Amino acid sequence: MARDHYLVPAGAAEAAIEVKGSRFLGWVRRVDSEDEARAYVAEARRRFWDARHHCSAFVIGADGALQRSNDDGEPSGTAGAPMLEVLVRREVRDVVAVVTRWFGGTLLGAGGLVRAYSETTAAALDAAGVVRRELRTRVEVTVSHGEVGKVENELRARGVAILGVDYGAGDVVLTAAAHPGAVAPIAELVAAITHGSGGVAAGGTLWVP
Incomplete structure (x- = not known):
């Protein structure tokens, strides 16, 4: 279905939460292509080289046709997918989200990881705002x-x-x-x-x- 409007991040922003010693740092910014989104993920890896995980999700295009997510070593479906769900549910396009995790020594379980990655992505998106x-x-x-x-x-x-x-x-x-x-x-x-x-x-x- 053709669209005559859509939402994009108003700017780049970050947000952090801590759960049982694990620190989650979320970043959201606007991008215009898959290459640009992947470059941003690579930038996060270089910048926070000491972190264990750099999970990501992005949605490209006015109709949101291009959608990708990556758990980056977390149990399947506990990181990238819930991050992507936040972006899709908010109907934001041309956006990439990266959540970097420093492991705190306590396992969070599948449910705990889903909540942590979802909440961090939502907080970063709230900080960025949309236009x-x-x-x-x-x-x-x-x-x-x-x-x-x-x-x-x-x-x-x-x-x-x-x-x-x-x-x-x-x-x-x-x-x-x-x-x-x-x-x-x-x-x-x-x-x-x-x-x-x-x-x-x-x-x-x-x-x-």
């Missing part, structure tokens, strides 16, 4: 130098995201991201402000916060 990304239509608005300020202000006031402004020798081109249904109203607005001299061209889609 919504929406699928928008790319729009280019061409106006004169004297009209660009008013046009830009009116577009922003209507919730249109301005991605860039290109000041040419003649006209100015505003690149914007608009809701699909807003393209026609934008054209009407620009025509009214510029008395018909402005141009509006829509083409392609992109994801924006």
Whole structure:
């Protein structure tokens, strides 16, 4: 099913919990590819070389089609899978979570491990926060130098995201991201402000916060 919005981490964050002497340090950050997610896991291994486990989970894509998890030596299904379940249940995409564990000498059992890895992932995700990304239509608005300020202000006031402004020798081109249904109203607005001299061209889609 096609999606027109999804959630991503608002930033990178960490959270730590301790259970019966074992310390769990969770990290969450946004990534755009599987390679980037795996590089982050490798970074955690290098940084915390003295830890016994670096379990991970990631979800990539607006539809969450790419999902992976790794128990990294913990009993099967007690670490990576519950971490992944937290990400899926929260409906967060383009995200990687790594939980590093320093063993404290006391076995936690399968249930204890599932709870610890789930809680650490959830705490790190809470610390990071989330933002919504929406699928928008790319729009280019061409106006004169004297009209660009008013046009830009009116577009922003209507919730249109301005991605860039290109000041040419003649006209100015505003690149914007608009809701699909807003393209026609934008054209009407620009025509009214510029008395018909402005141009509006829509083409392609992109994801924006």
